[in-house]
Amino acid sequence: GNSVTQMEGPVTLSEEAFLTINCTYTATGYPSLFWYVQYPGEGLQLLLKATKADDKGSNKGFEATYRKETTSFHLEKGSVQVSDSAVYFCALSSGSARQLTFGSGTQLTVLP
Amino acid sequence: GAVVSQHPSRVICKSGTSVKIECRSLDFQATTMFWYRQFPKQSLMLMATSNEGSKATYEQGVEKDKFLINHASLTLSTLTVTSAHPEDSSFYICSARYTGVFYNEQFFGPGTRLTVL
Numbered sequence: 001g002n003s004v005t006q007m008e009g010p011v012t013l014s015e016e017a018f019l020t021i022n023c024t025y026t027a028t029g030y031p032s033l034f035w036y037v038q039y040p041g042e043g044l045q046l047l048l049k050a051t052k053a054d055d056k057g058s059n060k061g062f063e064a065t066y067r068k069e070t071t072s073f074h075l076e077k078g079s080v081q082v083s084d085s086a087v088y089f090c091a092l093s094s095g096s097a098r099q100l101t102f103g104s105g106t107q108l109t110v111l112p
Numbered sequence: 113g114a115v116v117s118q119h120p121s122r123v124i125c126k127s128g129t130s131v132k133i134e135c136r137s138l139d140f141q142a143t144t145m146f147w148y149r150q151f152p153k154q155s156l157m158l159m160a161t162s163n164e165g166s167k168a169t170y171e172q173g174v175e176k177d178k179f180l181i182n183h184a185s186l187t188l189s190t191l192t193v194t195s196a197h198p199e200d201s202s203f204y205i206c207s208a209r210y211t212g213v214f215y216n217e218q219f220f221g222p223g224t225r226l227t228v229l
Binding site: 042043045046049089098099100101102104105 | 116118146153154156158161205207209217220221223
């Protein structure tokens with residue numbers, strides 16, 4: 001079956017530091033890959049996505065590249081801000097139903 | 113962007129009672145909605161897929177008689193937790209699939225915190 005493994009948190013960084021959150025996956029077929037963000041007290045929001053190998057998703061300074069050879073979709077940002085503090089979920093969807101399978105989530109705290 | 117609401121945001125009930133949670137897509141029609149359960153510091157677990165006008169599809173291990181799902185319109189799905197027990201306490205999140213340009217994009221509600229005493 002499908003599964004997503006992501007870096008355990010919590011992660012605490014200083015403002016302007018470089019961020020990497022690792023994500024690897026196991027899936028049948030050709031999944032689409034996603035990063036979602038959950039701010040305190042809110043629902044999940046799509047941060048970025050990639051639908052095929054070597055695609056790079058980007059949004060709000062965050063980037064992730066779909067690496068089929070390593071089955072990875074690591075999230076990166078060059079300079080984090082306090083407002084980036086949230087929980088980040090890696091996810092994939094595949095199959096005709098396009099259901100999402102989520103990783104365990106990584107809590108990010110950015111200190112001023 | 114597409115907005116999904118949930119009501120109530122928090123509910124506390126006594127053991128043995130039933131609780132209904134509503135999920136609404138506010139500015140788009142959703143033939144498919146999903147219900148997830150999230151335990152503290154854990155990931156979202158898909159409980160069931162709700163299809164407008166037909167029966168919901170439940171994931172393995174989810175009791176369909178305990179978690180009743182109704183998707184009576186293109187903008188509303190409800191999850192009823194019947195005869196709730198303390199182990200049902202959790203954060204329940206719904207999502208609605210927008211079948212437009214972004215066919216496989218799901219929009220999530222803010223979640224409902226259920227506490228069963």
